Amino acid sequence: MPDIRALSERKRHGEELSADELRWIVDEYAGGGIDDAPMAAWLMAVCCAGMTQAETSALTEAMARSGRMLDLSGIERPTVDKHSTGGVGDKVSLVVCPISAACGACVAKMSGRGLGHTGGTIDKLEAIPGLTTDLSAERFTEQAQGLGLVIAAQSADLAPADGKMYALRDATGTVDSPALIASSIMSKKLAAGCESIVLEVTVGSGAFMRTRDEARALAELMIGIGRRAGRKVGAVITAMDEPLGFAIGNAIEVEEAVAVLKGGGPQDVKEVSLTVASWMLLLAGVVAGRDVAREMVMSSVGSGEALEYLRKMVAAQDGDPDALDRPMLGWAPDATGELMADRSGVVTRLDARQVGYAAVSAGAGRRRKGDPVDPAAGIRLAAKVGDSVQCGGMLAQVMASSRERLAEALRQLERAYEIGDEAPPKTDVALDELFGVGGMQQ
Amino acid sequence: MPDIRALSERKRHGEELSADELRWIVDEYAGGGIDDAPMAAWLMAVCCAGMTQAETSALTEAMARSGRMLDLSGIERPTVDKHSTGGVGDKVSLVVCPISAACGACVAKMSGRGLGHTGGTIDKLEAIPGLTTDLSAERFTEQAQGLGLVIAAQSADLAPADGKMYALRDATGTVDSPALIASSIMSKKLAAGCESIVLEVTVGSGAFMRTRDEARALAELMIGIGRRAGRKVGAVITAMDEPLGFAIGNAIEVEEAVAVLKGGGPQDVKEVSLTVASWMLLLAGVVAGRDVAREMVMSSVGSGEALEYLRKMVAAQDGDPDALDRPMLGWAPDATGELMADRSGVVTRLDARQVGYAAVSAGAGRRRKGDPVDPAAGIRLAAKVGDSVQCGGMLAQVMASSRERLAEALRQLERAYEIGDEAPPKTDVALDELFGVGGMQQ
Numbered sequence: 001m002p003d004i005r006a007l008s009e010r011k012r013h014g015e016e017l018s019a020d021e022l023r024w025i026v027d028e029y030a031g032g033g034i035d036d037a038p039m040a041a042w043l044m045a046v047c048c049a050g051m052t053q054a055e056t057s058a059l060t061e062a063m064a065r066s067g068r069m070l071d072l073s074g075i076e077r078p079t080v081d082k083h084s085t086g087g088v089g090d091k092v093s094l095v096v097c098p099i100s101a102a103c104g105a106c107v108a109k110m111s112g113r114g115l116g117h118t119g120g121t122i123d124k125l126e127a128i129p130g131l132t133t134d135l136s137a138e139r140f141t142e143q144a145q146g147l148g149l150v151i152a153a154q155s156a157d158l159a160p161a162d163g164k165m166y167a168l169r170d171a172t173g174t175v176d177s178p179a180l181i182a183s184s185i186m187s188k189k190l191a192a193g194c195e196s197i198v199l200e201v202t203v204g205s206g207a208f209m210r211t212r213d214e215a216r217a218l219a220e221l222m223i224g225i226g227r228r229a230g231r232k233v234g235a236v237i238t239a240m241d242e243p244l245g246f247a248i249g250n251a252i253e254v255e256e257a258v259a260v261l262k263g264g265g266p267q268d269v270k271e272v273s274l275t276v277a278s279w280m281l282l283l284a285g286v287v288a289g290r291d292v293a294r295e296m297v298m299s300s301v302g303s304g305e306a307l308e309y310l311r312k313m314v315a316a317q318d319g320d321p322d323a324l325d326r327p328m329l330g331w332a333p334d335a336t337g338e339l340m341a342d343r344s345g346v347v348t349r350l351d352a353r354q355v356g357y358a359a360v361s362a363g364a365g366r367r368r369k370g371d372p373v374d375p376a377a378g379i380r381l382a383a384k385v386g387d388s389v390q391c392g393g394m395l396a397q398v399m400a401s402s403r404e405r406l407a408e409a410l411r412q413l414e415r416a417y418e419i420g421d422e423a424p425p426k427t428d429v430a431l432d433e434l435f436g437v438g439g440m441q442q
Numbered sequence: 443m444p445d446i447r448a449l450s451e452r453k454r455h456g457e458e459l460s461a462d463e464l465r466w467i468v469d470e471y472a473g474g475g476i477d478d479a480p481m482a483a484w485l486m487a488v489c490c491a492g493m494t495q496a497e498t499s500a501l502t503e504a505m506a507r508s509g510r511m512l513d514l515s516g517i518e519r520p521t522v523d524k525h526s527t528g529g530v531g532d533k534v535s536l537v538v539c540p541i542s543a544a545c546g547a548c549v550a551k552m553s554g555r556g557l558g559h560t561g562g563t564i565d566k567l568e569a570i571p572g573l574t575t576d577l578s579a580e581r582f583t584e585q586a587q588g589l590g591l592v593i594a595a596q597s598a599d600l601a602p603a604d605g606k607m608y609a610l611r612d613a614t615g616t617v618d619s620p621a622l623i624a625s626s627i628m629s630k631k632l633a634a635g636c637e638s639i640v641l642e643v644t645v646g647s648g649a650f651m652r653t654r655d656e657a658r659a660l661a662e663l664m665i666g667i668g669r670r671a672g673r674k675v676g677a678v679i680t681a682m683d684e685p686l687g688f689a690i691g692n693a694i695e696v697e698e699a700v701a702v703l704k705g706g707g708p709q710d711v712k713e714v715s716l717t718v719a720s721w722m723l724l725l726a727g728v729v730a731g732r733d734v735a736r737e738m739v740m741s742s743v744g745s746g747e748a749l750e751y752l753r754k755m756v757a758a759q760d761g762d763p764d765a766l767d768r769p770m771l772g773w774a775p776d777a778t779g780e781l782m783a784d785r786s787g788v789v790t791r792l793d794a795r796q797v798g799y800a801a802v803s804a805g806a807g808r809r810r811k812g813d814p815v816d817p818a819a820g821i822r823l824a825a826k827v828g829d830s831v832q833c834g835g836m837l838a839q840v841m842a843s844s845r846e847r848l849a850e851a852l853r854q855l856e857r858a859y860e861i862g863d864e865a866p867p868k869t870d871v872a873l874d875e876l877f878g879v880g881g882m883q884q
Contacts, residue, residue, distance in 0.1 A: 001850070003809060005558065005615030006799070012490050035810070036479035041486040041614035048454050048490035116447065172483035173447030357448075367445060368477070408443075 004028070004038045012045035019058035026062035030161035036168055043165070043174035051179035053224060059179070060225050063187035066161035070137060070193035075145050077106035078284035081194035082276065083185050085218065086118035088206040088356040089243035091269065093121045093151070094257035096277040098309040101149035102300040103277075105284040108144035109151045110158065110192050112166055112184075114365040114373060116175045117206070117356030119253065122153045123365075127250035127329055127375035131319025149313045159191040171368055176208050178218045186225040196232040196283035200276055203431065204241035206352020212237065212431060219434050234279045237432035238272050242350040242385050244429070245269040249364040249378015249399065251329040258324050261307040268429045274298070275430045331376035333399030335406040341389040345419040350385050354416035362409035363401030374401040379413065386423045446470070446480045454487035461500035468504035472603035478610055485607070485616035493621035495666060501621070502667050505629035508603035512579060512635035517587050519548035520726035523636035524718065525627050527660065528560035528617075530648040530798040531685035533711065535563045535593070536699035538719040540751040543591035544742040545719075547726040550586035551593045552600065552634050554608055554626075556807040556815060558617045559648065559798030561695065564595045565807075569692035569771055569817035573761025591755045601633040613810055618650050620660045628667040638674040638725035642718055645873065646683035648794020654679065654873060661876050676721045679874035680714050684792040684827050686871070687711040691806040691820015691841065693771040700766050703749040710871045716740070717872045773818035775841030777848040783831040787861040792827050796858035804851035805843030816843040821855065828865045 002024050011017060017025075025042065028034045051059065072079045080100060084090050097107045111121035111133070122133045135143070135152040143150040154163045162184050169175045169184075189197045199222055202208075203215035219235035226233035238244075245266040247256040259265040260273060278293035287293045300306040311321040323329045359365055363377030380397045383389050395417055400406035444466050453459060459467075467484065470476045493501065514521045522542060526532050539549045553563035553575070564575045577585070577594040585592040596605045604626050611617045611626075631639045641664055644650070645657035661677035668675035680686075687708040689698040701707040702715060720735035729735045742748040753763040765771045801807055805819030822839045825831050837859055842848035 003799075005613070005809075008486065008615035009618060012486065035613070036477075037482040037610060038614040040479040040483040041616050044450065044454065044483040044486035045490065045615075048487065168479060171447070171477070172480040173450035173487075174483050176451060357445075367447075 004034050008042040008045045012049050014049050022059045023062040026161045030066045040172040047174050047177040056179045057225050060183040060186045063161045064190040068157045072193040075106050079194040080105045080196040080280045080284040082198045084200040085202050087202040087240040088352040089245045089248040091253040091257040092273050095260045095273040099277045099300050099306040100280040101309045102305040103296050104286045106148045110154045117353050123373050124250045124253050128319040129323050131317050159187045162187045182221040186222050190229050198279045199235040201235050201237045202240035207240035232283045234283050235434045236275050239429045243352045243355050246381045248359045250375045251331045252378040333376040335400045335403045337398050337406050339395045339413050341393050344391045346423045347383050347385050347387050348420035349418035351416045358409045358412035363405050377401050446476050450484040450487045454491050456491050464501045465504040468603045472508045482614040489616050489619040498621045502625040502628045505603045506632040510599045514635040517548050521636040522547045522638040522722045522726040524640045526642040527644050529644040529682040530794040531687045531690040533695040533699040534715050537702045537715040541719045541742050541748040542722040543751045544747040545738050546728045548590045552596045559795050565815050566692045566695050570761040571765050573759050591751050601629045604629045624663045628664050632671050640721045641677040643677050643679045644682035649682035674725045676725050677876045678717050681871045685794045685797050688823045690801045692817045693773045694820040775818040777842045777845045779840050779848050781837045781855050783835050783837050786833045788865045789825050789827050789829050790862035791860035793858040800851045800854035805847050819843050
């Protein structure tokens with residue numbers, strides 16, 4: 001029998017582990033034969049020493065096969081899945097999934113919770129009163145079949161190893177590894193059964209990938225994993241140097257996503273959503289050309305059909321669709337404060353990671369595995385990079401779970417802002433697109 | 443408040459942590475504010491990225507101060523402590539502590555349990571029927587005062603942070619780091635209060651240090667920590683490519699130590715013991731010259747006084763001194779087997795680490811924090827490097843806790859042996875000596 005400690009030592013000294021050894025680690029950890037602490041040490045060794053493509057694929061496969069593999073082949077509409085590698089203020093999934101469903105694809109998506117400084121789609125959805133994301137595989141498949149739109153937390157019987165590993169990484173500072181990110185995402189995608197997968201790969205200070213090269217490498221890693229499994233995979237690389245949109249938190253991000261589905265909302269969220277949704281339609285085969293895809297996406301928003309799909313999904317998952325029309329979904333924070341500019345000028349930098357940690361401090365994320373998150377906690381940015389500000393003018397509003405958390409969040413948020421004299425050059429938010437490297441040839 | 447995850451991420455990216463941050467980690471972990479899993483990840487990040495001398499000293503100090511600092515200044519005899527960085531078959535402490543006491547020093551030593559593939563003095567001592575190593579600080583000090591010889595497990599109120607971290611490292615494959623080894627050893631030594639400390643720094647396949655340069659660096663690191671605290675520190679660097687002596691396990695190692703104290707026993711154990719004990723006497727100021735020290739050591743063995751001190755210590759710690767005269771202290775293993783040579787020739791290699799893992803498999807060590815160890819489990823080597831063997835002749839005898847463990851241990855032990863045609867050159871076991879860099883000037 002292998003010894004997890006010996007495998008950790010070999011890994012940290014740069015050795016390649018075999019597919020059998022990786023399967024053993026995944027199966028033992030999922031089954032309780034390896035405790036959290038030695039597993040966390042192994043995960044950190046992987047973060048430090050990295051994994052090869054072969055190791056990453058073997059790990060992913062073991063994780064996907066640690067539970068039930070969902071069969072969506074009976075669904076008539078083309079099935080498509082979407083995932084983001086994580087960002088701050090990234091509510092794109094809440095926008096593009098209803099859009100794709102409204103355009104004729106079947107979106108069957110499993111999501112994660114907040115991870116490190118980044119938010120999680122499940123935490124955000126759970127800010128909708130009554131809504132459950134805890135669906136059985138049967139209910140998940142039925143809703144996909146019936147409505148064409150479902151977003152659930154990873155169910156206990158799908159890729160259970162990933163669920164357990166994901167929570168542990170979140171609690172131990174072992175999130176930030178291309179191999180672990182790729183295997184976590186792709187194991188869920190493989191187990192969840194969609195034919196097509198569109199990945200939003202974020203890059204910048206608030207992302208796990210700091211450079212475009214790293215992001216491209218991660219995208220290629222995941223496309224490589226997908227190809228072996230015969231899936232169509234596309235990736236959109238998006239900028240995450242500052243937060244996406246103005247809202248960071250849970251209820252507040254749903255509110256902003258609804259604004260986009262109503263035709264408004266921040267320009268950057270709209271731009272990324274349009275690109276990602278178009279790729280979902282293209283990979284799913286709903287449309288054949290990019291221009292047509294973009295028109296169809298915009299028309300689903302203009303007609304209100306996309307928002308209607310979100311309402312139906314909320315209702316199908318026991319939530320209150322009317323909450324979507326209330327500010328902050330009807331939640332009120334325990335403590336609210338504002339960050340003021342200490343000089344006049346132009347915002348030259350707004351560090352997304354720092355904003356993410358401030359949101360965690362406010363109560364929107366978790367410091368430890370199992371901590372609750374506060375749906376009402378979050379940050380509403382009043383000024384982003386390139387915006388002019390007056391000394392004493394508001395930069396952001398913070399909503400927190402307590403006065404203590406508020407003070408801490410404000411302190412952290414202050415460090416996220418840099419105000420200078422000249423506006424930096426404007427940059428794109430959708431940086432790159434990779435696609436078809438996966439199962440397109442099939 | 444710092445976040446352990448953020449500190450782990452900074453550490454693994456090579457940043458130096460501040461003394462305040464390291465104190466926070468130690469205090470929080472000792473107090474339960476940081477869980478095992480994130481702590482294990484942080485420890486692995488330290489293993490991967492290393493720590494500076496300043497970080498190591500700050501960590502050590504925080505660990506030492508996490509509990510009571512013992513005051514041995516009331517003891518008339520010069521106090522001396524001894525520690526090994528760990529090896530396979532290393533029973534030197536069981537030999538040199540009684541010798542030093544018999545020669546007039548006061549030996550007050552706290553020891554650890556088995557760690558990774560290496561054995562622990564406490565596990566070995568506990569193989570003596572009735573013996574307790576769980577002494578209160580009061581009882582420890584009293585026995586040091588009265589008898590001049592005491593070896594106890596780290597008590598709960600001395601360097602509690604180290605006790606908890608040591609157990610976690612053992613269970614998570616995060617043992618193998620110079621900074622963590624140095625801080626673990628020296629925090630105990632600082633808290634336990636002896637004026638002089640002799641370190642046995644092992645090097646080779648069965649040690650945590652693989653090269654003499656690494657061993658020297660570790661020795662200097664510990665001597666540096668000691669100097670800041672005003673202690674006299676010496677280090678003997680010893681070879682650990684093959685196990686020390688013929689016995690690996692718990693009862694079986696006590697048996698071999700007793701043989702040395704009776705004037706017999708393996709040459710390598712005798713040689714290392716003579717060097718280490720001599721340094722204990724020199725640093726303690728019992729004698730002024732090396733030759734006199736060596737003579738005094740040998741005379742304490744020849745007269746039986748050293749063994750008599752061990753008997754008294756066993757009795758003082760509720761153990762049965764008569765057990766020291768019984769083979770295997772009276773224990774009988776559940777399963778016994780032999781490893782045979784599959785060819786004739788000369789043993790060219792006997793990998794100490796592999797032997798250590800085989801002993802763990804047999805039941806002499808632990809795979810998980812809190813696992814019991816079997817006093818009767820172990821390995822008795824019949825052939826070591828340079829010995830001629832006949833095909834079918836016995837290489838070693840394995841005593842295990844079950845048939846399954848026996849089979850596994852035999853498989854592992856088989857991989858430890860290499861038999862060739864020519865004997866490799868004979869190497870020394872005591873490789874180097876560093877001393878006086880610590881508090882000698884004071």
